[in-house]
C-alpha cells in the first residue's frame with residue numbers, strides 16, 4: 001500500500017458484509033461529490049472472500065442469520081429485498097412438510113420454513129469471482145494478503161502490514177475469524193462490548209435415507225426446547241470439515257463444520273448438519289469465546305489433537321468408539337472427516353449441553369425416524385462463536401465517528417445474507433454521515 005492513500009471508505013474484510021457495503025457505496029455515494037467514491041478493500045487472505053467460499057447456502061427469511069437485538073422483522077425484510085437485488089437468488093422449492101410439522105408440534109418442536117438458495121462451495125467461488133471482477137471494474141482497490149493492524153481515529157488513518165492509508169469512513173467487517181482483532185480495536189478505542197454467548201454442539205453425519213426430509217427441504221431448521229437447533233444441513237456432495245482456530249494463549253484447536261458442492265457433482269450419499277445449543281452467560285459474566293476455546297482445547301486433548309467422532313450405536317451403549325467402529329459390518333459408511341479421532345464425546349462435552357442435544361436428537365428421530373441409526377456419526381466440537389457486541393452510536397452500526405462495524409465479527413449477522421444486509425446498512429450510514 002502506498003503511504004498515505006486517501007479513501008472515502010476503507011473496508012476491512014472481503015466477506016459478504018464488506019462486499020454488500022462496497023456495492024452500496026458505489027450505488028448510493030452522494031451525487032454532490034460528482035465523482036465515484038474511492039474505496040479500498042483490505043483482505044488478509046490470499047483470496048477473496050470470507051465465508052462466501054463455504055457451501056454458500058443463502059437464507060432469505062427472518063430471523064435466520066439476523067440477531068433479533070439488532071434487527072426487527074421489518075428492518076430485516078426491507079434489507080433482504082436489497083440483498084436479493086444484489087445476489088439474484090433462485091429460491092429452492094419446499095414440499096411435503098405437513099407430516100414433519102405435525103409431528104414437531106406434538107413434541108413442542110418448531111419447524112421453520114426458510115426461503116433458501118444453495119450455490120455450493122464451487123458455486124460460491126464463481127459468485128465471488130464475478131463480484132470481485134465487478135468491483136474492480138468500478139475502480140475499487142482490492143488489496144489481498146494485507147492485514148489491518150491498528151487505527152488512529154484522530155488522524156483517520158489505519159496501519160496495515162503493508163503501510164498506512166487514510167479514510168473518511170472505515171468499516172470493520174473481519175468476520176468470525178477476526179474476533180480477536182476486533183476486540184483489540186474496540187479496546188484501543190475504549191468502546192464497551194460484551195461477548196457472553198456461544199453455540200456448542202455436534203455435527204451429525206448419516207446416510208441420506210436416514211434423513212429423507214432433505215429431498216423436500218434442503219436445510220430444514222428445527223427449534224427444540226432448551227435452545228437447541230438444527231443448523232447448516234448439507235446433502236448431495238456433502239462433507240464434514242475441520243476449521244483451525246488459535247486460542248488467546250496461542251494453542252490451536254478445531255471446530256468441525258460442514259459443506260457441500262453444488263448439485264452438479266456426484267452425491268456422497270451422505271448428509272450432515274449441526275445440532276447446536278446456545279449458551280448465554282449472565283452472572284458472573286463469562287466470555288463465550290473463552291469458554292468455547294476451553295472446550296475446543298479439551299476436545300483436542302481427548303482426540304489426540306483432532307476432533308472426536310463417535311457412532312450413535314456406541315454412544316447409546318455408553319462405549320467410546322474405536323477404529324473398529326468405523327470398519328465393522330454394521331457401520332457401513334466411511335466418515336468424510338477421516339482425520340477425526342474415534343472417542344467418547346460424553347467425556348469431553350459439559351453434561352447440560354450433552355443432555356440438551358441428546359434429548360433433541362431423540363425428538364428429531366421421532367419426527368424423522370432414522371437419524372439415530374447406530375451407524376450415524378457425531379463429530380465434536382462444533383463451535384459457533386457469537387460476536388463481541390459493541391455499543392453502537394446509531395442504527396447504522398457506527399461505533400465512533402467515521403468508524404462502523406458489520407457482519408458476523410461484530411454481531412450484526414450470523415449468516416451470508418444478514419452479513420450482506422448489515423454491510424448495506426452500515427454503508428447507508430456512511431452515505432448519510
Ligand SMILES: Cc1cc2nc3c(=O)[nH]c(=O)nc-3n(C[C@H](O)[C@H](O)[C@H](O)COP(=O)(O)OP(=O)(O)OC[C@H]3O[C@@H](n4cnc5c(N)ncnc54)[C@H](O)[C@@H]3O)c2cc1C
Pocket residue numbers: 012013014015016017018042043044045049050051052054055056057058059065146147148149173174175176177178181232243257258259406407408409413414415416417419
Ligand atoms: C464452513 C462454513 C460454512 C458456512 N456455511 C454457511 C452457509 O451455508 N450459509 C450461511 O449463511 N452462512 C454460512 N457460514 C457463515 C458465513 O460464512 C458467515 O456468516 C459470513 O461469511 C459472515 O460474513 P462476514 O463478512 O461478516 O465475515 P467473513 O465472511 O468471515 O469475512 C471476513 C473477512 O475479513 C478478513 N479479515 C479478518 N481480519 C482481518 C484484518 N485484520 N485485516 C484484513 N482482513 C481481515 C478475513 O480473512 C475474511 O475474509 C459458514 C461458515 C463456515 C466457516
